[in-house]
């Protein structure tokens with residue numbers, strides 16, 4: 001274990017936080033072999049504290065990724081995208097060298113925030129990483145909330161945002177119209193035109209900390225507000241939460257396993273790797289109704 005890295009409790013898991021405390025590399029454990037009870041507690045504690053955590057050099061089979069996911073929670077729902085054959089909870093995020101379609105997840109969002117109970121966490125395991133580009137950006141909703149002035153916070157408390165999958169997955173949405181995607185099978189459905197409301201400011205069930213809960217890809221309005229009133233407020237919040245000071249750039253390597261907390265983090269898959277293959281395997285863990 002390198003100097004300056006703290007281990008957690010009885011576990012050998014070490015934690016190397018980013019300077020702002022948002023994001024941390026973890027190590028000291030072989031994920032393929034399964035986690036001990038102390039390891040699970042250590043990973044969960046680091047996850048609660050740092051919101052995005054990653055392990056380097058962890059080859060995992062499909063079964064090992066599923067087993068790891070189940071040590072940390074319960075599988076969430078995976079709408080609108082075909083899972084790996086025989087593995088209904090693993091979504092393969094794949095883009096082939098010849099593809100010129102938009103990068104999957106290539107806009108700021110919190111995974112599946114349009115569900116009544118959006119996933120608490122996402123696990124993403126890198127299989128093939130291009131030599132250039134393909135980073136994932138993460139934005140810290142907790143610090144973004146804390147940086148708002150009191151008047152703004154008072155206005156936001158009690159407001160609820162409308163979340164919908166219509167933009168990407170509705171019959172008139174982006175994926176219904178695109179052609180040329182070969183790496184992934186994505187479905188459109190009239191169901192996507194529905195909407196659910198969630199508080200714009202959410203209290204984390206584990207840490208008790210408040211964070212902004214907005215999802216630019218899916219938050220389409222605010223309850224009780226006309227679009228011309230809600231749109232400028234949402235645009236302001238989207239821009240605020242994704243300011244550089246709240247954003248962490250995550251660089252992948254094959255066999256990196258990264259876990260993020262959708263309850264308080266936005267993410268954005270960047271491109272910049274046309275002509276190269278990029279493949280990652282993703283599971284989600286069920287969450288709770290946001291409050």
Ligand code: SIN
Nearest residue numbers: 093104105135136269
């Ligand atoms: C996603 O889950 O939104 C994709 C993230 C990525 O490919 O970096």
